[in-house]
């Protein structure tokens with residue numbers, strides 16, 4: 001049977017797609033390979049949100065082909081949907097499969113295997129078979145690829161569950177709707193059963209994610225909403241803690257904030273894309289809120305949840321952004337209680353409205369503005385960490401990072417998205433009460449104050465969790 005390796009790029013949604021492909025390949029008897037160098041099939045699951053993401057995928061393909069010339073390289077994901085011919089022209093690529101055809105990947109690999117003639121160093125390029133391109137109308141795509149993903153900051157302790165794909169908005173800088181299609185949602189019963197299975201398997205925290213999570217349920221019949229879904233998860237599952245990934249500001253309603261504030265089973269964590277603190281630029285970006293609407297939500301969150309994490313994505317150097325616009329963004333961010341920022345340098349994406357504007361800024365201006373925003377973001381994060389000193393917090397222990405296998409501390413994550421280092425060695429995946437005693441450069445050092453809750457739930461070892469997750473899910 002075929003051996004395969006999946007190389008992942010991109011956001012949580014793309015990683016969730018990769019996990020679903022992996023699950024299906026395992027179900028068909030394919031064997032995972034420990035590296036791309038020893039696999040017969042290498043699946044490259046790409047992102048195309050910036051030109052840098054495209055370049056990373058191309059570099060990975062070239063490197064894999066150089067190190068393992070016999071491998072069949074199947075490229076999929078958002079870049080494969082946007083520019084399939086570009087990828088098909090790269091050496092070693094046997095298939096390019098857009099997001100529209102992603103569910104066909106497992107059968108493609110198993111069928112291809114039957115007629116497979118391995119390539120080798122001696123195969124002249126002119127004799128190599130032409131790559132097969134499968135790419136169709138993404139707006140006709142239905143369904144959501146489903147499989148919980150292990151990874152991220154939690155190092156396999158906190159699965160990510162993608163419950164929504166696609167986006168009906170058209171922000172002028174964003175290529176995502178063109179490569180992921182219309183918004184579509186996982187039915188509520190499927191969401192609930194996935195969460196129950198994960199929770200019963202021992203997971204304590206699950207991260208709900210989507211391309212535009214706040215639009216979950218609007219395409220379903222009967223129509224549903226994210227608020228109702230969260231209420232049902234609280235009422236109909238025993239999950240200890242749920243975390244919501246990015247959610248658009250206008251979907252953060254007073255009722256949603258009140259729901260978060262009324263339970264300790266939803267993490268006190270709001271990540272709301274801001275993109276710019278200048279109303280001129282928000283308008284040019286075709287964002288549908290202005291700074292006053294955004295600020296109102298941030299202030300409401302602070303009122304209900306004084307210690308919540310509040311994070312934002314910001315784009316530096318959108319076409320036509322003046323120094324005054326940039327300064328307005330710095331001032332706006334400075335005036336609000338953000339606890340962290342994700343800063344992106346503007347990157348022109350083919351096919352978007354912003355790419356056609358003739359007011360593109362020079363790279364050095366874009367990067368200088370991004371740097372200034374990052375400095376501000378780091379300052380805000382540090383102030384937030386300092387504000388949490390001495391406070392007792394319930395944290396979830398995580399696996400020790402690979403680069404610190406014997407560290408005398410244990411990493412942990414709080415409800416309000418702070419990284420902790422507890423000053424002793426502990427098992428992953430338990431809730432503990434800790435008190436922060438000092439501030440590190442990206443974390444808080446904390447002493448243990450073991451809580452009763454940590455002893456009521458059975459402990460699960462990460463290796464068990466990994467195999468449990470690989471038993472879950474397929475396509476829906």
Ligand code: SF4
Pocket residue numbers: 167168169170171174175176177211212248
């Ligand atoms: S909301 Fe805007 S930025 Fe987000 S995925 Fe949709 S179009 Fe892109």
